[in-house]
Amino acid sequence: MPIRNNLRVLLAKDGFRSLLELSKQRSMKEFKYARLLRFANQQQNKLDGELIEALCKELNCDLKDMLYLEKAE
Known part of the structure; x- marks a missing residue:
């Protein structure tokens, strides 16, 4: 079961219109x-703990909100 993220869903809930808008936030400048x-496009081969931590802080969410296991069909 691959690990997936809910970044785009969390962006919408937090009122961001795009990833570009998120990238311009002060807390995200280093990324x-x-x-x-x-x-966001699920194109990483490994999890980036530093990025996930910064995203969770910026979007005020928990790790369980950001990541999930994709169920096999």
């Missing part, structure tokens, strides 16, 4: 837009 885009 490049491309890194956020890869994470």
